[in-house]
Amino acid sequence: MNTTATIANQKTPIRKYQLGQPIIRREQRIAFERIHRAVAQTWSDSMAEYLPSDAALEFEGLDFDAFSSVSIDESLCAKIALFSIASTPIGGFLMMTGALAKFLVSNRLGLKSATDDKANEPFTRIETAIARETTRAMLTRLSDVYATAGLGRIGNIRECDDLADSFLFAPDEYLALLKFRMRALGEELRLLIGLGANAAAAMSERHPATIAKSNSRNAIVDVVRQLPIEVDVVLGSWNVPLSELLQLRTGDKIVLPDGEDAWLAARGVRIRRIGVEVSATGTSVEIRRSTRMR
Amino acid sequence: MTHTVIQVDAVLCRVRMQADAVAALSPSDRLDIEPEAGSQFVISLMAEGKTIAVASVEVIDGRLVATIINNGPGLAGRRIDQWKYTKAKTTA
Numbered sequence: 001m002n003t004t005a006t007i008a009n010q011k012t013p014i015r016k017y018q019l020g021q022p023i024i025r026r027e028q029r030i031a032f033e034r035i036h037r038a039v040a041q042t043w044s045d046s047m048a049e050y051l052p053s054d055a056a057l058e059f060e061g062l063d064f065d066a067f068s069s070v071s072i073d074e075s076l077c078a079k080i081a082l083f084s085i086a087s088t089p090i091g092g093f094l095m096m097t098g099a100l101a102k103f104l105v106s107n108r109l110g111l112k113s114a115t116d117d118k119a120n121e122p123f124t125r126i127e128t129a130i131a132r133e134t135t136r137a138m139l140t141r142l143s144d145v146y147a148t149a150g151l152g153r154i155g156n157i158r159e160c161d162d163l164a165d166s167f168l169f170a171p172d173e174y175l176a177l178l179k180f181r182m183r184a185l186g187e188e189l190r191l192l193i194g195l196g197a198n199a200a201a202a203m204s205e206r207h208p209a210t211i212a213k214s215n216s217r218n219a220i221v222d223v224v225r226q227l228p229i230e231v232d233v234v235l236g237s238w239n240v241p242l243s244e245l246l247q248l249r250t251g252d253k254i255v256l257p258d259g260e261d262a263w264l265a266a267r268g269v270r271i272r273r274i275g276v277e278v279s280a281t282g283t284s285v286e287i288r289r290s291t292r293m294r
Numbered sequence: 295m296t297h298t299v300i301q302v303d304a305v306l307c308r309v310r311m312q313a314d315a316v317a318a319l320s321p322s323d324r325l326d327i328e329p330e331a332g333s334q335f336v337i338s339l340m341a342e343g344k345t346i347a348v349a350s351v352e353v354i355d356g357r358l359v360a361t362i363i364n365n366g367p368g369l370a371g372r373r374i375d376q377w378k379y380t381k382a383k384t385t386a
Contacts, residue, residue: 225313235304235306237304239301241300245300245346256360258358264319278306278353278358280335281328285326288321
């Protein structure tokens with residue numbers, strides 16, 4: 001099981017940024033990945049009754065790529081469902097490869113898994129209904145997890161025979177691609193969720209609890225923001241030979257700078273240019289437009 | 295050694311502000327600063343973060359003139375009195 005620490009320590013391969021590709025902050029990525037690990041776990045738990053004990057869906061990873069790059073399984077048994085996330089402009093799809101659909105349906109019917117020569121045969125009507133029901137059940141659980149995470153509920157579900165003709169996304173539109181796999185029958189059976197790239201932005205707008213919990217950095221920033229800083233109002237400075245300074249006596253008078261070129265300093269570091277007006281009752285400081293400070 | 299030149303800062307007052315309040319200061323913001331009750335209107339002459347002399351301040355012929363009221367090693371490291379500040383946006 002992945003903990004927050006281990007997830008945070010996982011190294012994401014660094015890839016060259018391509019123009020137009022969405023930007024996702026590290027915290028968002030971690031939260032997004034955590035959500036989909038939970039999805040995989042929920043799916044596996046719900047299928048545990050009929051799946052072999054060693055068969056479980058795993059979340060493989062998150063990637064961003066153009067819609068045109070998505071490899072579509074053209075198997076007759078592949079299942080594709082389109083959906084949208086309620087109250088958001090986010091659209092998405094769930095695509096189950098034919099091999100995975102066959103495996104799930106066969107196990108649900110208590111049949112032996114399809115042999116190689118039957119693997120490419122289309123579903124019967126009953127099998128088609130079971131495959132459809134399985135997909136719907138998976139989307140319901142996906143919806144529950146998304147709703148809990150603050151992304152919103154999934155709605156407007158419709159099946160699709162050919163993703164390329166769905167008109168859901170433009171070919172060059174970037175998507176968040178969430179890859180799942182199940183190891184069974186000596187191979188990896190795959191499932192893919194594609195979401196409009198604005199899904200990541202929606203997460204940051206809604207600040208789901210999962211992000212807030214994972215983002216201990218924000219807590220540190222909040223504390224740092226409250227730290228008290230001693231700020232000096234400095235009228236000016238001048239260079240004095242030590243010999244003159246040593247002769248300074250009580251009662252000596254010094255003409256001070258007029259306050260037009262004063263500054264605020266914190267621990268000796270100039271932080272703002274200011275103008276200072278001194279009166280009998282107090283001092284008024286006006287922040288000036290910054291110029292390069294030393 | 296007496297030819298050594300030292301930079302002296304004339305520090306009018308010191309205020310304690312939250313880091314985010316400092317970060318949020320923007321041009322034309324105004325801080326009205328008044329001394330804590332009982333504090334004199336003084337200026338500190340500081341070198342390398344140390345107070346080397348304290349002077350009273352008065353306006354003479356439109357110029358700010360400081361009169362040294364205390365100096366010497368006894369003042370080294372003395373803290374400047376904390377002053378209060380209120381922030382008001384300039385309406386002009």
